[in-house]
Amino acid sequence: MGLKKVGRYTALRVSSARFEQDVTGSLFTLLALKLVLLADLSGCPLRAQEQPATPQKPSEAASQAIQTQKPGEKPAPETPDLPKTPPAPGQIQLQAPAEAPTAPQLAGPPQAAPQQAQQGLIEEIIFRGNRRIPGATLRVRIFSHKGDTYDENALERDLHALWNTGFFDDIRVEASDGPNGGKVVTFYVREKKLIRQIDYKGLSTVSQSDVLDRFKERKVGLSIESQYDPVVIKRAEVVLEQLLAEHGRQFASAKARTRNIPPNSVTLTFIVVEGPKVKVGKIRLPG
Secondary structure, three states: OHHHHHHHHHHHHHHHHHHHHHHHHHHHHHHHHHHHHHHHHHOOHHHOOOOOOOOOOOOHHHHHHHHOOOOOOOOOOOOOOOOOOOOOOOOOOOOOOOOOOOOOOOOOOOOHHHHHHHOOEEEEEEEEOOOOOOHHHHHHHOOOOOOOEOOHHHHHHHHHHHHOOOOEEEEEEEEEEOOOOOEEEEEEEEEOOEEEEEEEEOOOOOOHHHHHHHHHHOOOOOOOOOEOOHHHHHHHHHHHHHHHHHOOOOOOEEEEEEEEEOOOEEEEEEEEEOOOOOOOOOOOOOO
């Protein structure tokens, strides 16, 4: 029994020593695998571009310790920075995004922007040919103004607005390039002539005051210092013939003639042919 026990204990001791050797070998194997894994992770292609190592400044704690150290004392040992453990497989490592590069700015000519901004704008509006009517009055009548966008349709509307005033016989508009890249709009106008004098030749049945009163009554619109308008002159001829017919001149006729007075005025003359006076010869009352 004693020998068996001794042999058994001896066998147990031998098996336990072998187990310790196996465990130690396994630990060394795991440690070697871990070192190989660390070496592989350090050479991973995700970190292809490594930044050059910059000299590290001493930590704030170390500098404070040096400043607060008393004479005669030994400096406290500086704790070495622990190496950063690589992330485990399958774990996502967050990194701060790099600063986005700013887009390069193209330097253009310094005066190109103002010139492009002024292109298509009305730099100035000019009126040519107006003598009696000031330019400020005409600018109020149109819709386009200095600084507005150049538009041909708007200029056509301005042309009709000036024509409807009744001040002009002819209007045309031109646009030219301005010195600053915009448009200079010029209105060329021809004012209607002004009646400076009205004469009546061959008129004896009625007076001139009676004729002017009839013109006012029928709202002909003809007087001295009024604008010469062929339509108005034609209506005045008809009204004058009707006035003479009321006074027994049934076959009277009146024709207007004009004479130019520089620079832009006329003299109006009515040539009147009264004709025979119609009289009542006989009155019959049948029945």
